[in-house]
Amino acid sequence: MNQFGTVAYHTLGCKLNFSETSTIARSLEKEGFAKIHFDDGADVYVINTCSVTEQADKKCRNIVRKALSYNPSAKVFVIGCYAQLKPKEISTIEGVDFVLGANEKFNISKYLTDLNKNTNTIIKNDHIKETNTFIPGYSIGDRTRSFLKIQDGCNYFCSFCTIPLARGKSRSGTVEQTILKAKELATKNVKEVVLTGVNIGDFGNGTKETFLSLIQELDHIKEIDRFRISSIEPDLLNTQIINFVKESKKFVPHFHIPLQSGSDILLKKMRRRYNTELYRNRISLIKTLMPQACIGADVIVGFPGETDEEFKKTMDFLIDLPLSYLHVFTYSERANTTATRMNDVVPISIRKQRSKQLRNLSEKKKRAFYISQQGANEKVVFEKQEENGVMFGFTSNYIKVKTGYNPYMINQTGHVKLTEVGADGIMKMIFTEQEKEQKLLNELKLDN
């Protein structure tokens, strides 16, 4: 039973934001504030914002309006990256009680001494240079997969990016502290843990500990079946990490490595810390050691100076590389970044056209990767989502599979053979003989 009131949450943006909302919700729950569904008219609303989201301001306004339509006297907190970057804009939204920046967002309970609405919006927003504390955490959604926050902030200052301004310097906990959090997760029947942060390869920055030393320790946690490395910068994904993943029974062969451009001229303008040669070498090492690995990449199109010729370099580079999918971002100007002061701006219509071209290429790459895995034996963790009698899951190398819905398989790992890519782009599968027997035994056990 809640003692002090109810809270509902809305999260925009990335996995890191989701893991932080989850952490905030757990800590408020401990203080007596029960979490309820957004449309159930909560006493308090917490909106965790993102600055990368297109039309962040409009989205934020809509969610505040929606929250107040469920309970006009609810206390409304707007937190997160957009709150750090544009607190004044947010304070003009009617009905917002508190705007909390990067430091203060973890201290909501401090501002919940009563549930009355404020007469004015209160902004608590330290200068980002003073944001030095690292608050670890994790999300628990459907229990199958959890996002473990291992790092925050970034020291890179790529010329297009506002994240260092919104989240501050790169920082993390120690290996020991992170292992403690992971062990906490291990008691919650989570099958897969995704390591999350802004620049996770920078774990331990300024200390003797490194991302490699962290994953070597995580690998010993018996109760967790799988660890997935989310996005990691190519200059930080070194040979030792790649070799370690190859040997590990828990770290899955799935990498997401931001590329951003296949033109060395543009990589320099973007202030990225590698060139196309380094990137190509990383991909080829992974594929040599783990031919079945899934590799995704982020690409930005329409960055200032991206002429037809430079874009063609990106296109040709990508066609050539054995990538499995792309996340394509259309460049858009962000206040206070160096890129906004650059010449040779690419017209919006061309940005959109290029984005479409790369999205088509991504579809082709994904299909080709799936087809290359037909016939393979894999382990799948099944999720709870059900659609017209079908359930879904992911292989270790991130192939989405489907099979007939069976509630006994939710959050279970199954041994399967991948058969054929369906017209919907999802892999069909059959259980292996050994798995069928095991499944029957499990069903009998659960029924008794």
Ligand code: SF4
């Ligand atoms: S590495 Fe670059 S793009 Fe990534 S968060 Fe840091 S500054 Fe932004």
